[in-house]
Amino acid sequence: MxxxxxxxxxxxxxxxxxxxxxxxxxxxxxxxxxxxxxxxxxxxxxxxxxxxxxxxxxxxxxxxxxxxxxxxxxxxxxxxxxxxxxxxxxxxxxxxxxxxxxxxxxxxxxxxxxxxxxxxxxxxxxxxxxxxxxxxxxxxxxxxxxxxxxxxxxxxxxxxxxxxxxxxxxxxxxxxxxxGGLTVYSPIKRGIQDILDAGKEQPKVGIIGLGGLGHMAVMISKALGAEVTTFSRSNAKKDDAFKMGTDKFIATGEDKDWESKNWDQFHLILNCASGTSAVDLDKLLKTLKVNRSFINVGLPHVDEKFEISPFTFFKNGSTIGSSCLxxxxxxxxxxxxxxxxxxxxxxxxxxxxxxxxxxxxxxxxxxxxxxxxxxxxxxxxxxxxx
The missing domain is CATH 3.90.180.10 (Medium-chain alcohol dehydrogenases, catalytic domain)
Incomplete structure (x- = not known):
């Protein structure tokens, strides 16, 4: 036609x-x-x-x-x-x-x-x-x-x-x-540019959600030189994540000790999930290094909210932010x-x-x-x- x-x-x-x-x-x-x-x-x-x-x-x-x-x-x-x-x-x-x-x-x-x-x-x-x-x-x-x-x-x-x-x-x-690609590229680049410029260590980036946004975030983070960890609720997408280039994979619903194993690990965590129900900010922020950020790009239904205790921020001076396009x-x-x-x-x-x-x-x-x-x-x- x-x-x-x-x-x-x-x-x-x-x-x-x-x-x-x-x-x-x-x-x-x-x-x-x-x-x-x-x-x-x-x-x-x-x-x-x-x-x-x-x-x-x-x-x-x-x-x-x-x-x-x-x-x-x-x-x-x-x-x-x-x-x-x-x-x-x-x-x-x-x-x-x-x-x-x-x-x-x-x-x-x-x-x-x-x-x-x-x-x-x-x-x-x-x-x-x-x-x-x-x-x-x-x-x-x-x-x-x-x-x-x-x-x-x-x-x-x-x-x-x-x-x-x-x-x-x-x-x-x-x-x-x-x-989708630009939406994740901007916060990744801005979030780890200081580490790249210093050249003293490899940036460590955590990507939450291996979907339309997250799978591109994995590829882009790797291309920028980061060590990438993918967070997902189960191991269903584990093989795909490694094919895309992730270095590590965490199934938060199956590994009960993931939080303690990854304390003080990440320079940036990027949330690409389009829902908030499985995002445990109190646990995730503890895996950030001092003064590093959790950035949200996945936008859920207008009625969904994040929940977090203010005490979570005290331990590492972490911040929560967002990024637009x-x-x-x-x-x-x-x-x-x-x-x-x-x-x-x-x-x-x-x-x-x-x-x-x-x-x-x-x-x-x-x-x-x-x-x-x-x-x-x-x-x-x-x-x-x-």
């Missing part, structure tokens, strides 16, 4: 109009947001499926109405997808980055920031924390348009968040790096690292289409994935890529 797209007047993609229909997005024509002078249009060829899309489609990250349903401008439907790889087909008149027409690029979970000279965050490599940040989907622009994502023929984004991709990495493999500079670093070290996320490809999107979302919801899905075949389906 091939559909026609009247670009640039319309984009076409797979959208829902009600969270009850989260598993069955339908092919929909949408009006793009107004093209700005710093915008770039990407003709999509591949897009990863991320767990955050399930939370968004189900409206489980908010108690408010899904943003698109109260949109004042633009379509009253929601297309998700924020691990985009494609070709640049339009560049705004004031674009200053090195993005070129016809270039293969990526787009992650952020589609816009202010990029102003007086923005302390945009000008310090922290544009992901810009107060005017707009997500790639389900996020409002200043004019009220609700952003639409990458399960589509095209996507429109600010040049600052459009990343050139080096040759040598296949599109279906680099797609998950746009969001990553910067443009970090994205480019990550892709170069992936090319250099042959980092290949474990990916199963699915052809884009209503059936393919349904399959990917429902299987991800059931945990039937090892460890990422990438939607492919966009050019064939939408009649693009010419």
């Amino acid at each position: 091939t559909v026609s797209v009247n670009y640039p007047e319309e984009f076409k993609g797979f959208a829902i109009t009600d969270p009850k229909d989260w598993a069955s997005p339908k092919l929909t024509s949408i009006q793009p947001k107004i093209f700005g002078p710093n915008d770039v249009d990407i003709e999509i060829e591949a897009c990863g499926i991320c767990a955050s899309e399930l939370f968004t489609l189900k409206n489980e990250w908010s108690h408010d109405e899904l943003a698109c349903l109260s949109s004042t401008y633009g379509p009253k439907c929601q297309i998700v997808g924020h691990e985009v790889v494609g070709k640049v087909v339009k560049i705004g008149s004031e674009c200053k980055t090195d993005v070129k027409l016809g270039q293969r690029v990526g787009l992650g979970a952020q589609a816009s920031c202010c990029a102003k000279e007086d923005c302390s965050r945009c000008n310090s490599g922290n544009e992901q924390y810009c107060p005017q940040s707009v997500g790639t989907y389900a996020s409002r622009y200043p004019d009220g348009y609700v952003s639409q994502g990458g399960y589509a023929s095209h996507v429109r984004a600010h040049e600052q968040l459009v990343f050139p991709i080096p040759d040598g990495i296949e599109s279906h493999l680099v797609a998950p790096l746009q969001c 990553g910067s443009r500079a970090e994205a480019i670093e990550l892709f170069e690292l992936a090319a250099k070290h042959n980092i290949k996320p474990w990916v199963e490809t699915i052809k884009i289409g209503e059936e393919g999107v349904h399959e990917g979302l429902t299987r991800l919801d059931q945990g039937d994935v090892k460890y990422r899905f990438t939607l492919v075949g966009f050019n064939e389906y939408f009649g693009t890529g010419k």
Whole structure:
């Protein structure tokens, strides 16, 4: 099946109009947001499926109405997808980055920031924390348009968040790096950079959860030179973890002495699990070295919470933090690292289409994935890529 797209007047993609229909997005024509002078249009060829899309489609990250349903401008439907790889087909008149027409690029979970000279965050490599940040989907622009994502023929984004991709990495493999990979790369790099710079010891990193985020965190930590320990509830994924490069594996539900065996071990612990029920912070923080951090990147249902005793912090001065996405500079670093070290996320490809999107979302919801899905075949389906 091939559909026609009247670009640039319309984009076409797979959208829902009600969270009850989260598993069955339908092919929909949408009006793009107004093209700005710093915008770039990407003709999509591949897009990863991320767990955050399930939370968004189900409206489980908010108690408010899904943003698109109260949109004042633009379509009253929601297309998700924020691990985009494609070709640049339009560049705004004031674009200053090195993005070129016809270039293969990526787009992650952020589609816009202010990029102003007086923005302390945009000008310090922290544009992901810009107060005017707009997500790639389900996020409002200043004019009220609700952003639409990458399960589509095209996507429109600010040049600052459009990343050139080096040759040598296949599109279906680099797609998950746009969001999932960048989300773990940023805190890992920031969390162990001082150890790497000092050069006196090998950084020791603990990764909680060997899923869509965690399996990439293992690979990236190893590529950066760390000794990696994977935490999981059971030994079910132990063999996979070692194939990915982990040095050690801890099954917290089966080894009752794991806490005492790993006291004072880690420079960084990164939580990639999307639930909090199995994360015992009181035990985990004790395995950190003095003044080191537990960083959370896995976001659960809006009603889930962490529990911890304040007394836990006293013994080693440990800290708890979080990390949001990553910067443009970090994205480019990550892709170069992936090319250099042959980092290949474990990916199963699915052809884009209503059936393919349904399959990917429902299987991800059931945990039937090892460890990422990438939607492919966009050019064939939408009649693009010419």
